[in-house]
Amino acid sequence: MRQFSANLGFLWNDLPLPDAIHAAKRARFDAVECHWPYDTPSEDVKAALKTHGLRMLGLNTSRGDVSAGENGLSALPGRDADARAAIDEALKYASDVGAGAVHVMAGFSAGDAARSTFIRNLDYATEQGAKHSITILIEPLNGYDAPGYFLQTTDQAASLIREIDRPNLKLMFDCYHVQLMEGDLSHRMENLLPIIGHIQFASAPDRGPPDGGEINFAHVFDLIDELGYDKPLGAEYKPKGPTDASLKWMDRLRG
């Protein structure tokens, strides 16, 4: 049976993180993942995961100064020290709660200097991550929601992953972002499978539950099964109301 992970950055994000973990368990999710858990002590998250028998799959590095419009630090030239502090913080939190992956956020940037900065920081992240058996993920974000974000396409991500060539550097394949930027989800998933570390989903273009819109998730999830990918799929959508009322897709898409 297909497994699903609740992304608590969007699902039950009105609740304190430990309560959101409980809500995900009640709703029969198999795992959880989050965005930026840093305001919640890691011991509280670890205790909730243990109580409810769930794994935390991954979390993000800090965006930096959000009030100044930052959305990640690792591809910002001249900000290596801040980027590395964010990587260290994420790896420590992930290791405290037993999460297997950290998404290293690139930030708003462009050009050769941004690329070489990102490579340098990803080298650092993968080296440090390997010490804790943590996978480093990079995720292309779409240019509608995050205009000017350094990493926007899977082609760009694949080229970085191949160049850096570390076994614990993988692609976060978010069907929603990929559909908006590149489309051709089936071929892309098939071709990129060896470097995919985590898959997320939401309808496109509205980022709602996977009930309609441009993407036929019954087809996409069948393909994922056929490809032999059997890790939990990350539900990272914005419920249009209470999360508990947004979950009808779960039984239909369980497989």
Ligand SMILES: O=C(O)C(=O)[C@H](O)CO
């Ligand atoms: O926006 C997304 O899709 C993500 O997964 C990031 O973690 C949050 O920006």
Ligand SMILES: [Mg+2]
């Ligand atoms: Mg995502």
